[in-house]
Amino acid sequence: MTDGLYGQSEFDALLTEENIFDGVFECLRRIWGTENALGERELGGAEYRTRLLERELAKLYPPLYDELADQMGNHPITSLEDGCGVIMDALSLREGFRLERELADEHDWNVSLGWAPIERLPSETQFICREWFNAQSPSTVNRDDYRYIGDLDVPQLPGTSPEYVWTRHPDNRLEAALKGNYSTEEVENIYEDAKGLLEDIVHESVHTKFLVTSDHGYVNHLGASPYTLSDELKKSLKGKFSGRLAEVSNSQAFQILEQANIIERVSDHYVVRGHYKWTKPGDTKKIMHGGFSLPECMTPLLYVETNATGGN
Template structure:
């Protein structure tokens, strides 16, 4: 049944890890731990394996999303008391696995990599930035210990302890490059840009310890999918949702989608579960966030100590 989604090691992690989501993380490592998983030749298959993993796990473990929601809050970036917290908008565990490998091999740094759930739903920057820094967007945060980076140029960074840096990448490139016309090569280019930006932040900072993470991940609808919708569900989604979340509403369309487990009510919003996608007129975005899925709601937590080799 595993469809090569996990071998004995990952299966044992699913069975015996204290938190089943830690076992899920090891399954994701099996998919995205390959150095070429983001490449144009393998990206579509990597994404399909990710969707299939989530689809199959939910059948085996129906409480998967409830456990993920219960784990949300108290993200580790909010509790650092020294060093620098680097929040890279929409950086996902996909890129995290590769960053772990490449930064470890290319720099004399100590690197560790794990994951943490997002702060809360919907998995959108505006909600998480409000929770963490009391502002509607990272560009609106005005604090001496905080710096927003909107492009590839790194400004003077805070020397406070702790300090926080929020970069608009990779989400700026994902949103700008992947609306409608989609090129798989662009994902590799975006990754290289993000890696270079992170290296610049580390080099320009006065700190030697960094916690690198994100506000949320994303779903990528590239290629085939095991998820499907009936005509009624497709019509309901396309009629009521322009993104992967929306405020609570009333009507038959919502009841249809809730009964089919396509959407889930979380506080004042409906969020789309899993990797369901639907078509609307005009360009259809392949990369989206705001909903409830493993790839959106499990954020990377990369810890870097630049004095590790000394």
């Protein structure tokens, strides 16, 4: 495999862990666990190595996507018995590795990071919110043990056990970063705001135990990519997809893409596998959801335990 994607410990994890995705998790930690991975100078390279890792793993281990799909469902947030469950829209393992380090270093908290597959495909908020809370969107959930946060101000939390909090961050900032001239520096600013919001939630909650996770991650098409397509496949993909998912229809283009293992059918939708993209050069839309790839379908599980005053 390409130099730099893993070291001996990550290679051993890929070979020996009972679940191959525990090995993938360690490979992603190698890429995103460094201090400046989200910074302006490092972000493009980290995204490229993430894409390269996934492409090579899929070549070396063909059942990769089938096994990931088989593990979806029964996300740990659905079996929370006490404490506070915080769902941060589109929080990915990229941010998770940094949160694990910084929250432990800056507070007197016990912090650990794991992962879980998303609840289901397509990896879009509307579908996952329907599974978890039987609502069309996080803002329409009507439960006494639930609070939705659309901005950076934390309202009074339910105080129930368990309680659930769903934040629109970091995704609303990621969505805003798609428009106009995309700046890699903004990703670090987005992270800092999401981190500050999480810290405020911890301080405002009556609980001392928190499970911080997300509905899905995201794919960032910033910079170069090792994923290539023939002109025919590129035309088919561009003609049928405006995002990483599309409704099923009787089309030869879909059949061609499915036979080439570029897309996969999930019930009434097709989703794009890996990091294939169809946008024209120079397109400002870089960050997308809804497809079937490692960074958007492996969600962070950040376990935080504070002191008896709820983190104050």
